[in-house]
Amino acid sequence: xxxxxxxxxxxxxVYIFIDMTHKLFFIIDMTHILFFIILIVSPxxxxxxGLGIAIVNDFKSIEGDRELGLQSLPVAFGADxxxxxxAGSITLTQLGVxxxxxxxxxxxxxxxxxxxxxxxIFFQATLLIPDPIENDVKFQASxxxxxxxxxxxxALCVGHHDFSA
Amino acid sequence: xxxxxxATALSAATAFSPAVQTASRTxxxxxxPSSKLQQPGSFYPFPQQKQHQRxxxxxxxxxxxxxxxxxxxxxxxxxxxxxxxxxxxxxxxxSDNIWKIRLQLTKPVTWIPLVWGVMCGAAASGNYHxxxxxxxxxxxxxxxxxxxxxxxxxxxxxxxxxxxGFTQTINDWYDREIDAINEPYRPIPSGAISEGQVIAQxxxxxxxxxxxxxxxxxxxxxxxPTVLYLxxxxxxxxYIYSAPPLKLxxxxxxxxYALGASYISLPWWCGQAVFGDLxxxxxxxx
Numbered sequence: 001x002x003x004x005x006x007x008x009x010x011x012x013x014v015y016i017f018i019d020m021t022h023k024l025f026f027i028i029d030m031t032h033i034l035f036f037i038i039l040i041v042s043p044x045x046x047x048x049x050g051l052g053i054a055i056v057n058d059f060k061s062i063e064g065d066r067e068l069g070l071q072s073l074p075v076a077f078g079a080d081x082x083x084x085x086x087a088g089s090i091t092l093t094q095l096g097v098x099x100x101x102x103x104x105x106x107x108x109x110x111x112x113x114x115x116x117x118x119x120x121i122f123f124q125a126t127l128l129i130p131d132p133i134e135n136d137v138k139f140q141a142s143x144x145x146x147x148x149x150x151x152x153x154x155a156l157c158v159g160h161h162d163f164s165a
Numbered sequence: 166x167x168x169x170x171x172a173t174a175l176s177a178a179t180a181f182s183p184a185v186q187t188a189s190r191t192x193x194x195x196x197x198p199s200s201k202l203q204q205p206g207s208f209y210p211f212p213q214q215k216q217h218q219r220x221x222x223x224x225x226x227x228x229x230x231x232x233x234x235x236x237x238x239x240x241x242x243x244x245x246x247x248x249x250x251x252x253x254x255x256x257x258x259x260s261d262n263i264w265k266i267r268l269q270l271t272k273p274v275t276w277i278p279l280v281w282g283v284m285c286g287a288a289a290s291g292n293y294h295x296x297x298x299x300x301x302x303x304x305x306x307x308x309x310x311x312x313x314x315x316x317x318x319x320x321x322x323x324x325x326x327x328x329x330g331f332t333q334t335i336n337d338w339y340d341r342e343i344d345a346i347n348e349p350y351r352p353i354p355s356g357a358i359s360e361g362q363v364i365a366q367x368x369x370x371x372x373x374x375x376x377x378x379x380x381x382x383x384x385x386x387x388x389x390p391t392v393l394y395l396x397x398x399x400x401x402x403x404y405i406y407s408a409p410p411l412k413l414x415x416x417x418x419x420x421x422y423a424l425g426a427s428y429i430s431l432p433w434w435c436g437q438a439v440f441g442d443l444x445x446x447x448x449x450x451x
Contacts (some may be wrong), residue, residue: 046433050425051418058417064347073417148281151429155285159293 045093045100046151052089053147055082056140059132074132083132087124090143091117094150101157109157116150119143266352267366270337271330279324279432286436287317293440313440319381320392320439324432327374328396332403332427334367336414339407371400381439391438399431 058072059079065072074082094117102110123143127135287293296310337353345354352358378396405411406423414420
């Protein structure tokens with residue numbers, strides 16, 4: 001009990017205050033909303049990164065796909081938008097995974113994963129974004145190894161982490 | 166809101182290097198809705214597609230393209246043509262050997278990510294035992310290590326040759342008409358393998374895959390055959406990815422997401438299910 005009346009904490013990410021006049025109001029805790037969003041979005045983190053990797057292969061066939069009526073993302077959005085969808089889905093999801101590893105108190109693995117993400121951002125900035133059509137194969141060959149070793153690092157972290165603790 | 170997101174993305178781009186800046190400036194123009202790209206109802210082009218194919222078959226331009234495709238697929242001259250055929254790469258040599266053609270249909274290069282995924286899943290299970298772990302004195306049981314290595318190998322066969330082979334063959338099967346136009350040298354449209362043989366290959370790979378999956382479940386002592394369920398789910402995704410009426414591959418979002426998820430998440434789950442349980446919160450990250 002305090003000046004605000006009864007204070008109730010609900011794990012449902014909503015604070016309920018009942019003030020002295022018994023008017024009830026909710027204060028939504030933004031950090032919990034954020035956490036909730038991460039819980040909803042992150043189940044599909046690495047597969048969304050896979051989505052980005054798959055989009056890279058569509059840049060070379062924009063003309064042919066358009067002729068055949070195939071709605072690949074570069075055809076539907078144009079190469080300029082698609083390359084951002086592509087880079088964003090690859091990078092943001094992996095950053096999300098690194099954040100998750102950090103949040104379960106595995107800073108070393110999170111750091112390793114982050115160190116494997118940085119070269120990918122570099123290759124996105126120097127190859128994919130400037131010219132996705134010309135550099136698609138080069139980008140895959142340069143950035144892919146860092147992605148797959150990032151997946152392995154994540155796997156080792158999950159394997160060594162004690163989830164019961 | 167959409168604009169804000171892209172504005173943020175663009176400003177992030179300018180942070181990378183000054184050279185990128187000019188590229189993003191032009192891309193801003195490209196993002197404006199252009200009538201050419203925004204055709205109404207063009208997101209689900211299934212009914213119109215066949216017509217498109219027939220029309221394009223007739224155009225001279227397309228004929229020229231076929232020649233170009235042939236040139237691009239010209240046999241590699243660096244002596245790798247035979248290997249290329251076996252790996253399912255372009256520049257392959259033609260061969261009459263039915264087993265080489267069958268292997269070519271399964272595209273062995275595409276097995277690699279799956280095998281890697283199984284390995285990651287095994288690592289993530291926290292229950293894979295080495296024959297002689299240099300890091301852990303208590304993890305040096307040779308027999309246990311041998312059994313786990315064998316289990317892992319079978320899981321990799323399941324994910325690679327059997328189910329990816331099934332996926333690639335079924336994909337080529339349902340693409341045979343479009344390949345006849347764009348890549349007429351592929352095994353099915355070129356007639357190097359008969360239709361009956363392809364269908365037999367699809368069924369053998371699928372059933373062998375599901376049987377192997379169930380075998381792994383028995384080997385791992387599962388009460389619920391999780392590996393079998395994963396395999397059925399994965400083969401179903403493969404089917405709707407390639408086959409009408411859904412043909413997810415024709416849709417940019419659904420097709421690429423199915424592809425990405427199948428290449429990363431499914432083999433991970435498989436490897437993890439073989440060695441441990443799917444109890445770890447991996448659904449956070451896959």
